[in-house]
Amino acid sequence: NAGVTQTPKFRVLKTGQSMTLLCAQDMNHEYMYWYRQDPGMGLRLIHYSVGEGTTAKGEVPDGYNVSRLKKQNFLLGLESAAPSQTSVYFCASSSVARSEKLFFGSGTQLSVL
Amino acid sequence: GDSVTQMEGPVTLSEEAFLTINCTYTATGYPSLFWYVQYPGEGLQLLLKATKADDKGSNKGFEATYRKETTSFHLEKGSVQVSDSAVYFCALSFTSGTYKYIFGTGTRLKVLA
Numbered sequence: 452n453a454g455v456t457q458t459p460k461f462r463v464l465k466t467g468q469s470m471t472l473l474c475a476q477d478m479n480h481e482y483m484y485w486y487r488q489d490p491g492m493g494l495r496l497i498h499y500s501v502g503e504g505t506t507a508k509g510e511v512p513d514g515y516n517v518s519r520l521k522k523q524n525f526l527l528g529l530e531s532a533a534p535s536q537t538s539v540y541f542c543a544s545s546s547v548a549r550s551e552k553l554f555f556g557s558g559t560q561l562s563v564l
Numbered sequence: 565g566d567s568v569t570q571m572e573g574p575v576t577l578s579e580e581a582f583l584t585i586n587c588t589y590t591a592t593g594y595p596s597l598f599w600y601v602q603y604p605g606e607g608l609q610l611l612l613k614a615t616k617a618d619d620k621g622s623n624k625g626f627e628a629t630y631r632k633e634t635t636s637f638h639l640e641k642g643s644v645q646v647s648d649s650a651v652y653f654c655a656l657s658f659t660s661g662t663y664k665y666i667f668g669t670g671t672r673l674k675v676l677a
Contacts, residue, residue: 455607493568493653493667494608509664541607552598553665555607
């Protein structure tokens, strides 16, 4: 009964370092999303995927890349981390986009020094 | 553009008090409306939703009515408990044409015993 699992839960990076956040869902959902949550700004969509092998840009995609090689996994990469990328990152999935509800992971707290 | 506006928090109430968290939206079409709740250290989870005008969503004693004439979706609960302490997000999504959800900035609720 795992739902959406994100790893790692916490990470500290130095400016310029790279890392990958992993999101895995076991609900056979077609759609997956990466959001960032910043104080006073709500959740903003970074990238999303409507199926295996597909990705698309969201509201704030700059500085991030994603891949969806397997239906259950959605990876978010930071090639060269910047302090502006300090945030809490949430992965979500849904069985049908639009009005269907989102299932969220518990988040990754990322600090870039 | 499309947007969601929530009342700023934090909101601090005593146990058994009445809760209202205001939410208004701006949208060019006919969105579905949602309230998500985020408990400490967890991801967001759907609390309730409404898909058309005059619909009332309800769950766990919380209610919200989709008011098209005032473009509002205010969250209410008649008697809050300490366990309701969390951050509440209002959101909208469209039933066609986009996979985008738009979230408000969140309202933190603290309930004191």
